[in-house]
Amino acid sequence: MERVVEVIREKGASTALIIGFFVFWELFCLMANISDILLPRPTQIIAALIKFWPAIWPHTYQTLYTTLVGFSIGVVIGLLLGILIGSSKLAYDTAYPLLVGFSSIPKVAVVPIFVLWYGAGTVPAILTAMIICIFPIVVNVATGIATVEPELEDVMKTLKASKLDILWNVSLPRSMPYFFAALKVAITLAFVGSVVAETVASNRGIGNMMMIASSSFNVPLVFAGLFVLAGLGVALYVLFSLIEYRVTGWAHRKTDLAAT
Amino acid sequence: MNAHDGQTGSASPGALAPTFIEFENASITYGRGERAVQALAPTSLKVSEGDFVALVGPSGCGKSTILKMVGELLKPSSGHVFVSGREIGAKAIRIGMAYQNPTLLPWLNIRDNVMLPLKIVPPFRQEFRSKRKGEFRDRVDALLTQVGLAGFGEKYPFQLSGGMMQRANLCRALVHDPDLLLLDEPFGALDQFTREELWAIMQDLWLSKKLTVLLVTHDLREAAYLANRICVMSSRPGRILDDQIVDLKRPRNIDMTFQPDFVALNQRLRAMIVGARGGTGIVNHAPGTA
Ligand SMILES: Nc1ncnc2c1ncn2[C@@H]1O[C@H](COP(=O)(O)OP(=O)(O)OP(=O)(O)O)[C@@H](O)[C@H]1O
Numbered sequence: 001m002e003r004v005v006e007v008i009r010e011k012g013a014s015t016a017l018i019i020g021f022f023v024f025w026e027l028f029c030l031m032a033n034i035s036d037i038l039l040p041r042p043t044q045i046i047a048a049l050i051k052f053w054p055a056i057w058p059h060t061y062q063t064l065y066t067t068l069v070g071f072s073i074g075v076v077i078g079l080l081l082g083i084l085i086g087s088s089k090l091a092y093d094t095a096y097p098l099l100v101g102f103s104s105i106p107k108v109a110v111v112p113i114f115v116l117w118y119g120a121g122t123v124p125a126i127l128t129a130m131i132i133c134i135f136p137i138v139v140n141v142a143t144g145i146a147t148v149e150p151e152l153e154d155v156m157k158t159l160k161a162s163k164l165d166i167l168w169n170v171s172l173p174r175s176m177p178y179f180f181a182a183l184k185v186a187i188t189l190a191f192v193g194s195v196v197a198e199t200v201a202s203n204r205g206i207g208n209m210m211m212i213a214s215s216s217f218n219v220p221l222v223f224a225g226l227f228v229l230a231g232l233g234v235a236l237y238v239l240f241s242l243i244e245y246r247v248t249g250w251a252h253r254k255t256d257l258a259a260t
Numbered sequence: 261m262n263a264h265d266g267q268t269g270s271a272s273p274g275a276l277a278p279t280f281i282e283f284e285n286a287s288i289t290y291g292r293g294e295r296a297v298q299a300l301a302p303t304s305l306k307v308s309e310g311d312f313v314a315l316v317g318p319s320g321c322g323k324s325t326i327l328k329m330v331g332e333l334l335k336p337s338s339g340h341v342f343v344s345g346r347e348i349g350a351k352a353i354r355i356g357m358a359y360q361n362p363t364l365l366p367w368l369n370i371r372d373n374v375m376l377p378l379k380i381v382p383p384f385r386q387e388f389r390s391k392r393k394g395e396f397r398d399r400v401d402a403l404l405t406q407v408g409l410a411g412f413g414e415k416y417p418f419q420l421s422g423g424m425m426q427r428a429n430l431c432r433a434l435v436h437d438p439d440l441l442l443l444d445e446p447f448g449a450l451d452q453f454t455r456e457e458l459w460a461i462m463q464d465l466w467l468s469k470k471l472t473v474l475l476v477t478h479d480l481r482e483a484a485y486l487a488n489r490i491c492v493m494s495s496r497p498g499r500i501l502d503d504q505i506v507d508l509k510r511p512r513n514i515d516m517t518f519q520p521d522f523v524a525l526n527q528r529l530r531a532m533i534v535g536a537r538g539g540t541g542i543v544n545h546a547p548g549t550a
């Protein structure tokens with residue numbers, strides 16, 4: 001019972017904050033008499049969203065597609081690299097500096113290179129989304145794998161467990177909470193990557209749509225694009241949170257008990 | 261024939277049973293060059309099959325290092341270590357190991373945690389898929405019952421107390437019928453009463469199975485209660501200063517630990533370790549030393 005009250009209070013507060021934010025925005029624009037060329041009101045944005053939906057949908061689909069494909073490839077590569085780096089000291093020492101170097105390059109800067117190689121369009125967006133989400137996954141998975149208790153490793157080694165046995169039975173499950181924490185960061189980053197690439201070099205996608213809308217001063221449509229992106233980001237974040245809870249519930253059980 | 265099959269009489273099978281573990285001037289040096297630290301001076305030691313040997317000594321003297329060598333986690337820097345008659349790595353014997361830290365896997369329930377070695381060690385490994393729900397499950401449950409954890413198989417580690425986790429840890433070290441059990445302060449973090457209860461359980465397990473045990477402990481009562489032999493080590497670099505036979509009949513019980521001969525043994529051991537800690541490494545061998 002207490003738990004239910006707790007949930008209502010938590011969720012209630014955040015819902016109220018979100019609603020309050022939009023109400024404030026609406027009222028602020030009305031009172032200060034701000035033109036919709038500068039900052040449209042939420043109601044105008046929703047109206048634009050409905051009005052232009054048939055035009056927005058293909059762009060939404062395109063962005064979702066590039067983001068998810070890039071993200072999936074990024075997750076696979078990140079997971080494999082993370083396992084490699086986390087389970088071998090040599091790989092850690094050799095590959096880590098390179099990885100840090102790569103990750104500190106602003107990802108926007110690589111878009112022109114991808115365009116040079118593959119031409120404008122879908123591929124650069126996918127690659128940018130992919131490259132931007134690799135790093136957090138590698139770092140988290142490597143940390144989870146490298147921090148297995150030495151005593152546990154000793155126990156496994158005296159059982160003559162192979163590296164693969166240890167990886168499969170101990171290191172990988174153990175790194176899952178780290179992995180999912182990284183996934184939630186990575187999915188939002190992947191959107192950043194694909195939208196940036198679309199903005200710079202594509203004729204499809206939400207990013208491209210926003211560019212065109214802004215050059216024709218259709219500001220409500222620009223903001224409608226933002227709303228779509230926020231909605232997609234939140235939806236995927238929630239999806240991964242749910243999967244995380246199912247897969248790595250063991251890491252949360254303690255706090256669960258404390259809350260009941 | 262196992263010498264401790266007979267539950268009374270002399271506790272030491274040493275004279276009869278073949279040698280199971282042999283250290284031949286084995287030493288360990290950690291690090292290299294200027295930073296090299298000799299943790300263990302060249303040491304020779306023989307442990308017979310089925311024996312129960314305790315290692316005691318000041319902190320940092322190399323007790324865990326010895327266990328790691330026997331468990332094939334470390335190779336000696338010099339000398340040789342033979343287990344089961346061959347140099348380490350040569351023949352596959354089954355080893356169980358338990359540390360003070362229970363290191364149960366938080367995502368598995370207690371039964372699956374205890375079953376883990378069966379998933380890895382041959383010949384169980386090959387049959388794991390077919391027997392995990394049947395024979396292996398019964399085997400684990402029987403073991404859990406033996407250590408007082410009946411009915412806790414479905415629970416997760418975080419639902420157990422420290423003492424209960426340590427019992428499960430002991431089960432995990434024993435489930436694959438090891439020939440050799442390595443215990444590194446397994447009861448160190450427990451309260452006095454749980455610890456004494458686990459001594460009795462440990463003794464029963466050892467009496468009922470055919471296995472050799474090496475136990476590292478800081479608790480001299482524990483060493484004297486459980487072991488047939490107690491090796492006292494000097495401070496670093498570790499050497500074996502003294503090798504005491506504990507000549508008390510089995511099964512032992514807590515009352516015996518208050519008897520004069522038990523107390524006297526404890527005092528002798530204590531005096532030796534105090535001497536070793538003093539850094540001189542010179543110990544007056546007390547009268548009655550075997
Ligand atoms: N990996 C290592 N690298 C360098 N030195 C080490 C390493 N492991 C242990 N040592 C050193 O070797 C010595 C013996 O260590 P060991 O762990 O065997 O001691 P111990 O007898 O088990 O001590 P304790 O009773 O405190 O557990 C210690 O002085 C320690 O500093």
Ligand SMILES: [Mg+2]
Nearest residue numbers: 323324325444
């Ligand atoms: Mg130790």
